[in-house]
Amino acid sequence: MADPTEWTLQSPPFDSISQVRFSPTNPEHLLVSSWDATVRFYDSSEIVNEQKTKFDHRAAVLSCCWENGTSAFSxxxxxxxxxxxxxxxxxxxxxxxxxxxxxxVWSAPQNALITGSWDRTVRSWDLREGGTPQQQQTMPERVYHLDIVGHMLVLAMASRLVRIYDTRRMDAPLQERESSLKYLTRSLACMANGEGYAMASTEGRIAVEYFDASPEVQANKYAFKCHRQAIDGVDHVWPVNALAFHPTYNMFASAGSDGTVSIWDPKAKKRLRQFNNFNNAVSSVAFNCDGGRLAIASSYTWDEGEAGAKTAERPAITVKKMGEEIKPK
Incomplete structure (x- = not known):
């Protein structure tokens, strides 16, 4: 029986989905970047549910973000x-x-786009400057993920390195950390309340971290196991591909290669809900601007190499209405 709280978007990408991102101003508008060298723009409402336009690129698109309701980047x-x-x-x-x-990511306070690259740099761009970066910082390693809340910018790099910057003073990091997770960082998201961030890895673990470096606050950080299954008596550990914080309640969603999405309460340190039924790995998730919906991208993530690609289903984008499970208890 179909779930009345969710629907699947028409005209999904043909290859793996790298990111889904809702508009900061319109709760129905959704950007989707893909390895099929496109960024697609959807009206994701249950009634309209259609692709409005498609932006073609020369190669796979790994990231996209919004500036405002009519302008975006990739x-x-x-x-x-x-x-x-x-x-x-x-x-x-x-x-x-x-x-x-x-x-x-788009930094609204700085009115600038901030990009991270495998070339070991982070650059900020002003549309008025005609393609010349305002600033460029050289990093010790390849930049895999970055996220921002207010003026706080978090970078996750290769070799499990983490840097935290104040975007008003990018000449030097506020903090340099080593990930508390043992393996490759797969995803990163900042808390909506500005207190910290969560990061996840290929080993099926999530770490909850805080910006305040005082011993009292740092005592609250923790890591936990997730996205693991026992199949025929054998424990399977799945990468955590994406994280997203709710804009109001600060709960967060995690998406795994096990084809599930979980909703977590970081303060209570417990899972509130798990959504199943995805035939592929879940590669990206995003809450919309009012927190009433969650976009879930399911697509093959190459965890099983070419052999897995032969049996993988076409990517899909599911929009799910959020209920009481997202509210703090």
Missing amino acids: GGLDCTVRHLDINTETTTPLGAHDDSISSM
Whole structure:
């Protein structure tokens, strides 16, 4: 029986989905970047449920983000930062990195796009400067993920390195940390309340961290196991591919290669709900601006190599209405 609280979007990408991102102003508008070298823009409402436009790229797109309700950005394996105009359906190159662009966020306080790359740099861009980065910082390792809340920018890099910056003073990091997780960082998300962030890894673990470096606050950080299954008596550990914090309640969603999405209360340190029924790995999740819906991208993530790709189903994007399970108890 179909779940009345969720629906699947029409015209999904043909290859793995790298990110889903809701508009900061319209709770129905959704951007989806993909390895099929496109960024697609949807009206994700249950009534309309259609792709409005598609932005073609030269190679796989690894990241996208919104500036406002009509302007967005994208980047990926072709190393180019692109500006996407939703109204005119046009794509404009803004600049480039020396290697693939892995992650990007819009900093509203700085009115700038911030991009991270495998070229070991983080760059900030101003649309008024015609493609010249305002600032560039060299990192000790490849940048895999970045996220921002207010002025706090968190970078997760190779070799389990983490840096925290104040975007008003990017000349030096506020803090340098080593991930408390033992393996490769797979996902990162900042808390909506600005107190810290969560990061997850390929080993099926999530760490909850706090910005305040005082011993009293640091005593509250913790890590836990998740996205694990016992199949025929054998324990299977799945990568945690994506994290997303609710904009109001500060609960967060985690998405795994086990095809499930879980909702967690970081204060109570417990799972509130788990959503199953996804035939592929879940590669990305995002709450919309009012927190009433969660976009869930299910697509093959190459955990099982080419053999798994032969049997994987076509990517899908599910929009799920959030109920009481997202509210603090």
